Amino acid sequence: NAGVMQNPRHLVRRRGQEARLRCSPMKGHSHVYWYRQLPEEGLKFMVYLQKENIIDESGMPKERFSAEFPKEGPSILRIQQVVRGDSAAYFCASSPRGPDTGELFFGEGSRLTVL
Amino acid sequence: LAKTTQPISMDSYEGQEVNITCSHNNIATNDYITWYQQFPSQGPRFIIQGYKTKVTNEVASLFIPADRKSSTLSLPRVSLSDTAVYYCLVVSSGGYQKVTFGTGTKLQVIP
Numbered sequence: 001n002a003g004v005m006q007n008p009r010h011l012v013r014r015r016g017q018e019a020r021l022r023c024s025p026m027k028g029h030s031h032v033y034w035y036r037q038l039p040e041e042g043l044k045f046m047v048y049l050q051k052e053n054i055i056d057e058s059g060m061p062k063e064r065f066s067a068e069f070p071k072e073g074p075s076i077l078r079i080q081q082v083v084r085g086d087s088a089a090y091f092c093a094s095s096p097r098g099p100d101t102g103e104l105f106f107g108e109g110s111r112l113t114v115l
Numbered sequence: 116l117a118k119t120t121q122p123i124s125m126d127s128y129e130g131q132e133v134n135i136t137c138s139h140n141n142i143a144t145n146d147y148i149t150w151y152q153q154f155p156s157q158g159p160r161f162i163i164q165g166y167k168t169k170v171t172n173e174v175a176s177l178f179i180p181a182d183r184k185s186s187t188l189s190l191p192r193v194s195l196s197d198t199a200v201y202y203c204l205v206v207s208s209g210g211y212q213k214v215t216f217g218t219g220t221k222l223q224v225i226p
Contacts, residue, residue, distance in 0.1 A: 004158075033214070042202065043159065043216040056213055091158045099214045102149040102206035106158030 002027070004094050004107035005074075012113045019079040019086070021110045025094030032075045033093040033104060034067055043091060048099065049075060082114045117142045117205035124221040133190040135220050137203030140184050145209030148179060148186045151202040153219070159202060163188070190222075198224045 005024040013019050025032050030051045035043040045059040049069035060067065064082075069075040079086055089111045093104035121137040139148065147166050151159040152174075163170055165177040165186070176189040190197055200219040206212075 035216070042218040045213050045215055048213060056211070058213070093158070098211065100206065100208045100211070102147050102164050102204065102208075102214065103161045104159075104214060106160065109156075109158050 004029075004092055004105050006090075006092050006107035006110050008110060009108065010111050010113070012115060013082050014115050015083055016081050019082050019112055019114075021077040021079075021090050021092075021112070023075040023077070023092030023094075023107060025075070025092075026096075026105055029094035029096050029105070031095045031098055032069050033095075033099070034075075034077050035091045035093065037089045037091060037109075039088075046077075046090075050098075079112070082112070084114045087112055087114045117146055119203045119205055119217050121201075121203050121217065121220045123218065124223065126223045126225055127193055128225050129194055130192050133193050133197070133222060135188045135190075135201055135203075135222070136185060137188070138185045139203070139205050142183050142205055143207065143209070146205045146207050148177065148183075149204045149206050150175070150177065150188050151204065151216070153200045153202065155199075159216070164206075193222075193224050195224050195226060198222060 032049045034046040037043045047067045048056040064080045066078045089109045091109045093106045117139045119139045127133045149164040152162050153159040163177045167179050170177045178187045200221050202216050202219040
């Protein structure tokens with residue numbers, strides 16, 4: 001059973017470009033979470049999705065950021081018109097049930113660098 | 116949502132037992148205490164979870180006193196490969212609450 005797969009592992013974008021980060025949850029997991037981590041800081045919750053639905057996006061910036069988890073295919077975190085402050089590691093996690101179990105399975109992260 | 120407080124960093128020599136304490140004074144009845152480990156350049160990994168008293172697995176032990184206002188993660192005989200950031204979380208089983216991470220405790224194991 002493969003773990004949570006994230007790609008790309010590293011992404012370089014220039015200011016104003018778009019970044020798309022993909023996350024394939026573990027098999028059988030229908031709950032997906034995105035977190036952002038700045039260097040030397042903890043993980044900041046961004047969004048929680050369950051197949052085709054956004055359950056909690058309270059950690060998402062109001063502009064330029066969006067997330068989806070379609071019926072088929074990976075979850076996508078999209079950042080439009082990137083700025084230098086978007087440079088960070090973005091981690092995706094999945095779980096077979098909701099977050100009340102406390103056990104989330106994380107991917108290796110996607111590291112975004114904005115030039 | 117119960118707030119957690121843990122030391123920012125700790126150093127330990129190889130072979131020693133390491134205890135990392137986390138305080139969560141406003142923990143609720145439905146809350147569990149959960150610990151994650153994160154190695155550099157990797158995603159966090161769940162290591163242990165408990166509600167009260169003591170829980171032990173192949174990686175660590177978790178001690179939770181009767182009032183549950185704190186918890187202690189115990190790592191026996193640490194090695195260099197245990198150098199990581201350790202996060203203490205309080206997770207609610209009574210209705211939806213997002214899983215939030217603090218800044219964690221950065222453990223440095225010294226040869």
